[in-house]
Structure formats: C-alpha cells, structure tokens
Amino acid sequence: MKICLATVHADARFIPLALLYLKAYLVEKRKLAAEDVQILEFTPRATPEEIAHRVLQGAPGIVGLSCYAWNIKALMPAARRIKSLRPDVLIVLGGPEVGPVARSVLEKCSYVDCIVKSEGELVFTNIVATWKAGGDIAAVKGVCFRHGSLVFETEDAPILHDLNQLASPLRMLDGSPKGRVICIETQRGCVFRCNFCFYNKDLSIRNRRFDLGRVKEELRFWLQQDIDEIYLMDPVFNLHAARAKEICRFIAEHNQRRVMIHTEVWAEFIDDEMARLMQEANFHHLEVGLQTTDANVLAITERRLKLARFIEGIEHLKRHSVPFELQLIYGLPGETRASFRESLNFAASLQPPLLQVFMLMVLPGTELSRKTKALKIEFDPEPPYNIRSHYSMTEEDIAYGEKVSRALAGDGAWTLRLLGREAGVAFADFIDEWIEWTDGKPAAPSAHAQDLAQENIRQFIRHYCARKRIPPAFYEASSAIESRTWTEFAAVGV
Incomplete structure (x- = not known):
C-alpha cells in the first residue's frame, strides 16, 4: 500500500520537516519501502484541484495532510476533492491547526476520516500499520476518528520521553537541497507558559532534547551540502545555555561555507560568550520576542519578563553585531493603546536591527483560546484567527495596531x-x-x-x-x- 504525505508551504524554501519525520519513521522503524511513501509539497498558489490531482496520481491508500494556520484553507477543500474522487482512501490530518480541535473538525468535515491529536510520528505509523492489517482505528491511541456518521476519540497516546527513538529525517529529502532552508530540531517543547503560544503545551513534559551527538551529526551533514541557510526550529534555542553554546561552537568549527543560521532565542539567557559564539557560527537572524512590557498583560498571559536581563542580552547581541529581530505582539488582553505605545517606545529605544509588530492570533489549543469568555475576547473564527477586540481594546484600537504593524513592515521601514x-x-x-x-x-x-x-x-x-x-x-x-x-x-x- 502506498502512502502520500502532503502539505502547502507558507514559504516553499523551507523543507517539510514534519513530513520528513513521518517518512523516516515509516521507512526505518516500520520497514516500508521508501518509494511507497511519497512526500508532496505545494506552494500557496496551488489550487485544491491541483493538490487532489497530484496526490491521487500515486494511487495512495492513505493520505496524510500536515495542517497549519497558513494552509488549512487550501488543504480542506483538497481533502474533500480527494474523498469525492477516491472514497476508499483513508484521509488523516495532523498538525497544530487540527489536533487540539480534532472532534469539532471531524464533526464538520465528513470527508476526513481520522485526526492525530498530538505528536504524529508514532501515532501515524500505528494508524498505517492498523489500516494495512485490516484492523480497527479505535485500537490506536491518540486519535479522533469517524465511524459512519459518528465521531469517536481514543485515549491520549503515551508521550515519547526519548526523542532519539525517532528516526532521523536526515536523508529523506528528495531532490537537491540547493535554495532550500534546512530545518533542524535540537529539542521539542517549551517550559514557559505564555498563554498565546502553542508549542507542545498539551504535553505533560514541556521540554525534551535530542542527544547532542545526533544534533551534531545532522548539522555536520547539512553544513557540507550546497545550502545557504539552516533554521534551528526550537521554541527557545538557548533554553539550556551550556548546550546552546556547545552547538554554536560546533557550527563555528564546521561552517566553512558560512551557511546562515536562523533561530528563536530568549534574550535573558544570552551572555557575552553566547553572543560571541553566535557571531562566530554565522547566526544571521535571531527572533527575539519581547511581546510587551506591560506588567498587567504579562500577568494575564503568564508571560515571563526579567527586563534588566533582557536589556543585557540585547546589548550583548549588539556588541557582537549579531543580527536580530525584536518582536512585539499587538492586541494582548489587558493591553491598551497607551500601554502598547510604551512597549513600542521601549523596543525602539533598544535600537534593534529589525523591529516587527505582529497582531495577536488566538490559536486553537492555546490557553488563551480557553479564556476568551472571561477576557471578552472576540477574534476571527477562520485562520489566522486575528484578534478583533477584548475587554481593554476596542475594534478601533485593534485597527490602529494593524496600521503600526504595516508601517514597520512596509517599504522604507x-x-x-x-x-x-x-x-x-x-x-x-x-x-x-x-x-x-x-x-x-x-x-x-x-x-x-x-x-x-x-x-x-x-x-x-x-x-x-x-x-x-x-x-x-x-x-x-x-x-x-x-x-x-x-x-x-x-x-x-x-
């Protein structure tokens, strides 16, 4: 039986890491033939008809779709079209856009058969094994599935404590990597409780790490290829300072081609040594989330900020000329137009190379999405779930924030x-x-x-x-x- 894994990119340069993990596990752990597991990538311009046509060309028995806020509007019509043309195909969805709201998606979308509720590698491979053997999906933990007109949900799948049990996606990418952004994980999850963020907050273990030996092996391989950029896809790359420094040293030692490194960091954890190592390793784009300086907003959203240490971290980056983008979120509950302007003035006073303001998105599965009634939050019901208003901001206030965001992102910024x-x-x-x-x-x-x-x-x-x-x-x-x-x-x- 053939399997097709598909996604629609927001930016087609980025490799489909989630699907590469799935294929690697199916091939290396379940011993499926690599040619029987196809990965298809689509640009934002792809139509649902085009997606369905290409998916069905390979005559798959199972179709897995990787769903995010930026692609769900394209993938759901494609799934409907696939099911109408091939009713016998098992359509499985996964990803943060559907996992936290699996039951409601299945109740609305009769053409979807099954949804993986959380991490996908083990659960999806169990679905494949069960389906191939003619078994009952109800025996698979961690899924929500359809049986006739009824929707059922199984108990949560056990958490994979040791990430090193996952097969490496290292050699699963088809075609040349030239021009692609290579995505690598050194860890999964986040220990912080920011209510507006998802990052595996549904798991009882907040942060797990791949062994450094495995991380170095993947980095060494890609640093030897004809690529321009590596994106370390960690929620907080420098959460463990000593480990982050060791990775930086390794990259600096092996990055003879000066491949650019992109990641997200926590400014409070950056000292002078880390900033120097990042410069030596050619970290060319750090995303640094300030989000807000309003103490009331920080308390409501359970966001941590140690301002003095944050400023010190920023100064270390500037001293070593490490490019970074300082980010604010507009529309957080408890914020007012006046308090946002104070945060904006503070952020600008740090003189970052880049300054961006992003509108708050009330993402499915986040703690904030469960507090909408208490905080009188109104937001767009469709992706990207932009904030409309809440108890301390009117729709007019939100419109002002959108103008600020455009001003800082537009020509001449x-x-x-x-x-x-x-x-x-x-x-x-x-x-x-x-x-x-x-x-x-x-x-x-x-x-x-x-x-x-x-x-x-x-x-x-x-x-x-x-x-x-x-x-x-x-x-x-x-x-x-x-x-x-x-x-x-x-x-x-x-």
Whole structure:
C-alpha cells in the first residue's frame, strides 16, 4: 500500500520537516519501502484541484495532510476533492491547526476520516500499520476518528520521553537541497507558559532534547551540502545555555561555507560568550520576542519578563553585531493603546536591527483560546484567527495596531526607524505621524505601488524634517539606498 504525505508551504524554501519525520519513521522503524511513501509539497498558489490531482496520481491508500494556520484553507477543500474522487482512501490530518480541535473538525468535515491529536510520528505509523492489517482505528491511541456518521476519540497516546527513538529525517529529502532552508530540531517543547503560544503545551513534559551527538551529526551533514541557510526550529534555542553554546561552537568549527543560521532565542539567557559564539557560527537572524512590557498583560498571559536581563542580552547581541529581530505582539488582553505605545517606545529605544509588530492570533489549543469568555475576547473564527477586540481594546484600537504593524513592515521601514531615533522624538508619536500621512494617500495600481510608496516616503521625510528642523539629506540618501536594495531583492525573487 502506498502512502502520500502532503502539505502547502507558507514559504516553499523551507523543507517539510514534519513530513520528513513521518517518512523516516515509516521507512526505518516500520520497514516500508521508501518509494511507497511519497512526500508532496505545494506552494500557496496551488489550487485544491491541483493538490487532489497530484496526490491521487500515486494511487495512495492513505493520505496524510500536515495542517497549519497558513494552509488549512487550501488543504480542506483538497481533502474533500480527494474523498469525492477516491472514497476508499483513508484521509488523516495532523498538525497544530487540527489536533487540539480534532472532534469539532471531524464533526464538520465528513470527508476526513481520522485526526492525530498530538505528536504524529508514532501515532501515524500505528494508524498505517492498523489500516494495512485490516484492523480497527479505535485500537490506536491518540486519535479522533469517524465511524459512519459518528465521531469517536481514543485515549491520549503515551508521550515519547526519548526523542532519539525517532528516526532521523536526515536523508529523506528528495531532490537537491540547493535554495532550500534546512530545518533542524535540537529539542521539542517549551517550559514557559505564555498563554498565546502553542508549542507542545498539551504535553505533560514541556521540554525534551535530542542527544547532542545526533544534533551534531545532522548539522555536520547539512553544513557540507550546497545550502545557504539552516533554521534551528526550537521554541527557545538557548533554553539550556551550556548546550546552546556547545552547538554554536560546533557550527563555528564546521561552517566553512558560512551557511546562515536562523533561530528563536530568549534574550535573558544570552551572555557575552553566547553572543560571541553566535557571531562566530554565522547566526544571521535571531527572533527575539519581547511581546510587551506591560506588567498587567504579562500577568494575564503568564508571560515571563526579567527586563534588566533582557536589556543585557540585547546589548550583548549588539556588541557582537549579531543580527536580530525584536518582536512585539499587538492586541494582548489587558493591553491598551497607551500601554502598547510604551512597549513600542521601549523596543525602539533598544535600537534593534529589525523591529516587527505582529497582531495577536488566538490559536486553537492555546490557553488563551480557553479564556476568551472571561477576557471578552472576540477574534476571527477562520485562520489566522486575528484578534478583533477584548475587554481593554476596542475594534478601533485593534485597527490602529494593524496600521503600526504595516508601517514597520512596509517599504522604507528602516529609514523611518532611523528618523524616529532623532533626539526629542518619541518613536510612537513619530509612527503616528507616518500613519496619518499615509492614511490620506490614494492607492496606486499594483504595477506602480512600490514607486508610489517610495515617493510617499521621500515626501514625508521632507515634510517631517522641515517641521522638526532636521537636515533631511541623510534620510533621503538612506531612503534611496533602501529603495535600490529592495528593488534588487525583488529582481532575484527574494
């Protein structure tokens, strides 16, 4: 029997690590032939009909779909189409988008047969073995499944304490890795309790680690390949400082090709040595979550922040010129427009290389999703589940946050942030002026949108500098350089 594993990427450069784990376990632990387990990857442009057609070309008996907030709207119609064309195919869903709400998904979607509720490697392979043997899916732990018109749920699957029992996905990728972002896990789960985050919070063991020997083997293999970037997909790469430093030393020693390393870190755990090792290993993009500085919001969302140590960690990164992106979340319960502006001013005062504001998403299975009634949270019922309002923010407040987010992510964002550092300028006030300036500007046809955006920035620089009596030449030059850089990136498809 053949098996097809499929997903739709948000960014097609990233390898499908979850599906590679599934295939590796089926091949190495269950002794299925590698050619009988097909992995299909689709871009966001793929239609449900195209997905269904390609999946069924291989005549699979089981189809596994890897579901996330960014692809569920494409995969569910594809699953419906697959079932209509091949009713005998067993359709199994997995991933954080469906696992925490498995019963409700099955009750709404009659074309789905089974959903893996949590980690997939062992559970999915048990589904495959049971189905091949003609057994009853009810015997498989950790699933929600359909029997006729009824939906049943089995007891939770036991937690895999030793991650090293998982087969390595190292050699399961078909085709050349050139141009791909190679994803590697050194650990799973997170010890922190942030209510807005999912990261294996459904498991009683919050953090498990792969042996360093295995991590080094995978890193050594990929650092020798013709690749440009490795993404260490850990919730907090430096959760265990000594271990993180050892991994950094290993990468620095073996990274002769200067492959770029991308990961998420906790600023409080960064000391001078770690920042230096990251620079030597060529960590080119660190995601650093500040999220908020509001003590009330931190308490409501159970988010930890030791501000003095956070600042120290940021200073270590800057001292060693390690590129990082400082991130805020807008719309957290308990936050107000005023308290967000304080967080924004603080974040800007740290002068990070990149500063981003993301809208709160009320993700299925998170603690926040269970507190919506108590906190009067209203959010979009469809992915990506963006916040609409809550007890301390109106819809108008949320709309303001969306404008701030766009301002910091749009054309000219770097130049605007430089201008916002001028003495006597509060960054949040400066962003408000930019928002007010752009609100009244007409939209341009898509073919001319970038040119119009750049002209708006140039005009705003002249206007703002004249009003504040700031010499504009430096900022006009910065805007021109930034414009040329993004044009060059666009020309090569970056």
